[in-house]
Amino acid sequence: MAILLQASNISKSYGTRTVLSNINVQVQDRERIGLVGVNGAGKSTLLQIISGEMSYDSGEIFKNKDIRVGYLAQNSGLQSERTIWAEMLDVFAPLIQTERELREMEAAMADPKLHENEKAYETLLHQYAAKSEQFKEKGGYSMESRIRSVLAGMGFGDFAPDTLIATLSGGQRTRLALAKMLLQEPDVLMLDEPTNHLDIATLTWLEGYLRSYPGAILVVSHDRYFLDALVTVIYEIERHQSVRYTGNYSRFMELKAAEYENRMKQYDKQQEEIARMEDFIQKNIVRATTTKRAQSRRKALERMERMDKPQGELKKAAFSFEPAYPSGRDVLDVSGLAVCYEGQPPLFQNAGFKLSRGDTAALIGPNGIGKSSLFKVLTGQLKACGGTFYWGTRVQIGYYDQEQSHLNPANTVLDEVWNEYPHLEEARVRTVLGNFLFSGEDVFKRISSLSGGERARVSLAKLMLQNANMLILDEPTNHLDLFSKEVLEAALMDYEGTLLFISHDRYFLNKMADRVLELDKDGITAYLGNYDDYIEKKLELEEARAEVADSASKPASRPDWGSGAAGAGSIRNPASAADSAKSGAANPANNYEADKQAKREERSRQRKVEQLEQEIERLEQEIAGLEEQLTLPEVYNDYVAVQEINAALDAKREELQGHYEAWEQLMA
Secondary structure, eight states: OOEEEEEEEEEEEETTEEEEEEEEEEEETTOEEEEEOSTTSSHHHHHHHHHTSSOOSEEEEEEOTTOOEEEEOTTOOOOOSSBHHHHHHGGGHHHHHHHHHHHHHHHHHTOHHHHTOHHHHHHHHHHHHHHHHHHHHTTGGGHHHHHHHHHHHTTOTTSOTTOBGGGSOHHHHHHHHHHHHHHHOOSEEEEESTTTTOOHHHHHHHHHHHHTOSSEEEEEOOOHHHHHHHOSEEEEEETTEEEEEESOHHHHHHHHHHHHHHHHHHHHHHHHHHHHHHHHHHHHTTOTTTHHHHHHHHHHHHHSOOOOOOOOOOOOOOOOOOOSSOOOSEEEEEEEEEEOOTTSOOSEEEEEEEEETTOEEEEEOOTTSSHHHHHHHHTTSSOOSEEEEEEOTTOOEEEEOTTOTTSOTTSBHHHHHHHHOTTSOHHHHHHHHHHTTOOGGGGGSBGGGOOHHHHHHHHHHHHHHHTOSEEEEESTTTTOOHHHHHHHHHHHHTOOSEEEEEOOOHHHHHHHOSEEEEEETTEEEEEESOHHHHHHHHHHHHHHHHHHHHHHTSSSOOOOOOOOOOOTTOOBOTHHHHHHTTOOOSHHHHHHHHHHHHHHHHHHHHHHHHHHHHHHHHHHHHHHHHHHHTTSHHHHTOHHHHHHHHHHHHHHHHHHHHHHHHHHHHHO
8 A cells, every 4th residue: 555644753842841752653545544642642733733734843744746635623614705505616626617618619619610620620629528538537527416415414415505604603614614625535634523513414424435535534533433433543642652553443442451461461571580680689699609690690680671661541530420319210201392492493392201210311313403402491591482391309400511601711720610619628629620630730720721621521520519310411522532431431330310411422322321312303202222222223113114115005905004193292102113014913914024024134134144244354354464464574573563463363363253153153
């Protein structure tokens, strides 16, 4: 694979504070690379340096000739006075100019006077043919369909083409900037937190689009599901240095843990050897018969290249959510709820659901449907325009606002928390803030100067001290780095109260939710299980509807499937469509249903077989690549590298064997 871009020994400091030190990053053709690290590690700084938007202190950046590098910073909304369509068409300005030239050439060829000059006519024909081929090769005939496809995928399918960009929200302009970058198709696409402001449907589309992207991708993201689905290489920036790992995010975590364990074993082994040698020297240096051997050992000890003790994980936030007292059994009852803003039609209506003590429910839905508005209604910040909701007895609500609008920008971190809980001693407040990684002078930082991740940690500190038994969390993982997300998950997993949250983080949804509430304009549909269970159920329902529609188109007699509608304010049962397809007690209907079930199971089996075969092919290719590496002189002469590759081979062969066994069971 050709190397498109290489950053070697890049260093960057701000005054006395080092951000990056001897960073090395290599980007090969069509690679999908994830750049990870804690907030403040220097990930965005590195992207800015590579893109040429920021200077660096030392090192070199090499780019292949004619390589186009595209960089989209996080929250960089498109600023333009044009319409959405005109802005997207601007990407294809050279092609549009070529199209104009083709139209002019066509007009010239239609002129009878040109036909009188045979040589000039032939010349123009050849020029037209060459330009037409060039126009076709560069995608001239597909540019409008590409624009429509990307706009639809990025959530602009329902927007009028003549919508002025200036009228869009900040999040919409950020999505539009990403859409334009995708259409530009630079050879190296660098994205900083591209999943911010995207709902789940758009995220899923973006993953699929980027997987088939023709160039290389270097992406900073704190979305583990996104990284697992897209990238094949991880660079971690930690303690100002970079390390490259092959695989997606989950594989990186495994490799990093194994690498630390291996280094720790080597360090412990050397320490034991040093202790033995020192003990021998101490016991034998004064004896005439053994002094020479002791002196020899001493020289060997002095020559020994001592290993530094491997550094463990960086300090993480440490906290827990503990209710002051339990709530009653029935926590929340929502019925027929509608939310609207003055002069506007309802965002949604007829929403209903119930929560009992200890429930953990995720509220999902497209951007703009009113999820945050629903939370504001439940917390008394907004009035509903229809329906009712009732809180149970002894319910104490703790609310996390994704905008952190309850923080006072003029306060210091210490004052922000202490003002909320003035009965606490300063030492207790400082201890709490220390658990959220605010130590020393950090507690005197103004809220206005904090990063998004730091503000999130202040809000979580205040929430923890509230000791609420009902947590309502609006996008709690936004702005948190990967490590802080894991700490938050652990704290919420141990929480004994009731939890209702909004999140677009599918990894977080999978780990936390035991019920998914899908909000649309007509209400809420409840699904048992986590995000993967929700997706599986949706696919089953689509198949059931397709089968019902298919059977309805057949002229032969068929069972009466029946019909039904959810009552006002009720939770719509997603099983109803499938269940309606199962109604009817006549024997032919039962046979028909058994046949449908068999077909459904066969399709499920085929999907699993295809997925396993893809995984087997991937693993076989990776094993072949690792085995090839072992034949390289620079590898087989490096004992540590050989150990690491052999360890990786053993893990992949074990995983491959498991896939073979699963495949054989499915094919039996």
